Amino acid sequence: MALHNRVSATELKQRLAQETFKRVTISFYQYAKIADPKAFRDQLYLTLNNLGTFGRVYVAAEGINAQVSVPEHNFEAFKEALYAIDFLNGVRLNIAVDDDGKSFYVLKVKVREKIVADGIDDPTFDMSNRGKYLDAQAFNELSGNPDTVIVDMRNHYEYEVGHFEGAIEVPSDTFREQLPMAVEMLADQKDKNIIMYCTGGIRCEKASAYMLHHGFKNVFHLEGGIIEYTNKAKKEGLPIKFKGKNFVFDDRLGERISDDIISHCHQCGEPCDTHVNCANDGCHLLFIQCDKCREKYNSCCSEECKNIHALPLEEQIELRKGVVKGIQFNKSRHRHL
Structure with a gap:
C-alpha cells in the first residue's frame, strides 16, 4: 500500500464535499523519544489512513505533533489506535471548539528534525524540566x-x-x-x-x-x-478570559471563542477578524479581509494581485516562473499591504 497520497487536491476536495458523515477535528502532541521516526511515521500513516483520517502530522526524535480530522464514526477506533502506542497511551486529545468538519482534505505524515522549530542547540537544555x-x-x-x-x-x-x-x-x-x-x-x-x-x-x-x-x-x-x-x-461554567478568535493552522483559519472582534481589516480598517489567503496563486499572502473588501478586490490582497488573478491561467503561470515563493508566501508582521 502507498504511504503517500497520490490523488489530486481538486479530486480530494470534491470527495470531502460529497461525504455524508460528520468529521471531528482533533489536535494532540506528545514529547517523547522516538528511536526510529521514519519507521514510526510509516506505520502511523497506515493506521491513520485506514481510519479515513485527514490532517497534518509531524514526527521527530523528540515526539509527535498532529492536527487531524477523523470521521465521527471512527473516533473511538482512532483513540484506541493511538492509545495502543505506549507513549501515546492516554494522550490528551484537543477537540476543536468551532468545527465545520472541513479542516483538512488529505493526510500528510512527515518526519521533521523537531516537532516545533525552536532554534535551540544547547545540549544542556532539558525538555523534561518544564513548567x-x-x-x-x-x-x-x-x-x-x-x-x-x-x-x-x-x-x-x-x-x-x-x-x-x-x-x-x-x-x-x-x-x-x-x-x-x-x-x-x-x-x-x-x-x-x-x-x-x-x-x-x-x-x-x-x-x-x-x-x-x-x-x-x-x-x-x-x-x-x-x-x-x-x-x-x-x-x-467558568468565565472565559480569552477574547476574540483562536487562529488555527487548517482550512478554517480560526475558531470563534468570544463575540469580540478585536482586529481590523488590513485593507479598509473596519472591525474584522477573518483571515484569508490572497487568491492570486503567486502570492497567497495571509491577511485579514472584510466582506466588502473581498468583493472589491476579488479575494486578493491588492489591486496588483486582483489584476493578475483576472488573467487567463496560462498567463498567471507564466508570470509565476522564477518567483521566489519564500518571499511571496510571507506572513511577516513587517509585510504590509
Missing part, C-alpha cells in the same frame, strides 16, 4: 493575581485576532525568534508568576522549559492551550 500545568480554573485564578505575567507564545497574526485579557505579545514572526525575546522581555520580572500559553499547548510547554532553563522559577503553562481551556471552561 507546571494550569487547567482552566487554575489559570483563571492565577491570571487574576497582580504578580502574574501572561505571555502569548503564538505568532503576531494569531495574537492579532484573539488573546487572553492582559496577555503580552512577544512581537515576532517565528517561535524560534520568540524564545530568546521572551527571556529578554521578562528579565526584570523573574520573581513573578509567568504563565505561557499557545493554541494547543505544544509551544508553551517547550517555552516553559526554556524559561526555567534561563533561571526563571515560577513558570506555568496552560494545559492543552486555548482549545482545552475553552472546552473545560464551557463544561465547568
Whole structure:
C-alpha cells in the first residue's frame, strides 16, 4: 500500500464535499523519544489512513505533533489506535471548539528534525524540566493575581485576532525568534508568576522549559492551550478570559471563542477578524479581509494581485516562473499591504 497520497487536491476536495458523515477535528502532541521516526511515521500513516483520517502530522526524535480530522464514526477506533502506542497511551486529545468538519482534505505524515522549530542547540537544555500545568480554573485564578505575567507564545497574526485579557505579545514572526525575546522581555520580572500559553499547548510547554532553563522559577503553562481551556471552561461554567478568535493552522483559519472582534481589516480598517489567503496563486499572502473588501478586490490582497488573478491561467503561470515563493508566501508582521 502507498504511504503517500497520490490523488489530486481538486479530486480530494470534491470527495470531502460529497461525504455524508460528520468529521471531528482533533489536535494532540506528545514529547517523547522516538528511536526510529521514519519507521514510526510509516506505520502511523497506515493506521491513520485506514481510519479515513485527514490532517497534518509531524514526527521527530523528540515526539509527535498532529492536527487531524477523523470521521465521527471512527473516533473511538482512532483513540484506541493511538492509545495502543505506549507513549501515546492516554494522550490528551484537543477537540476543536468551532468545527465545520472541513479542516483538512488529505493526510500528510512527515518526519521533521523537531516537532516545533525552536532554534535551540544547547545540549544542556532539558525538555523534561518544564513548567507546571494550569487547567482552566487554575489559570483563571492565577491570571487574576497582580504578580502574574501572561505571555502569548503564538505568532503576531494569531495574537492579532484573539488573546487572553492582559496577555503580552512577544512581537515576532517565528517561535524560534520568540524564545530568546521572551527571556529578554521578562528579565526584570523573574520573581513573578509567568504563565505561557499557545493554541494547543505544544509551544508553551517547550517555552516553559526554556524559561526555567534561563533561571526563571515560577513558570506555568496552560494545559492543552486555548482549545482545552475553552472546552473545560464551557463544561465547568467558568468565565472565559480569552477574547476574540483562536487562529488555527487548517482550512478554517480560526475558531470563534468570544463575540469580540478585536482586529481590523488590513485593507479598509473596519472591525474584522477573518483571515484569508490572497487568491492570486503567486502570492497567497495571509491577511485579514472584510466582506466588502473581498468583493472589491476579488479575494486578493491588492489591486496588483486582483489584476493578475483576472488573467487567463496560462498567463498567471507564466508570470509565476522564477518567483521566489519564500518571499511571496510571507506572513511577516513587517509585510504590509
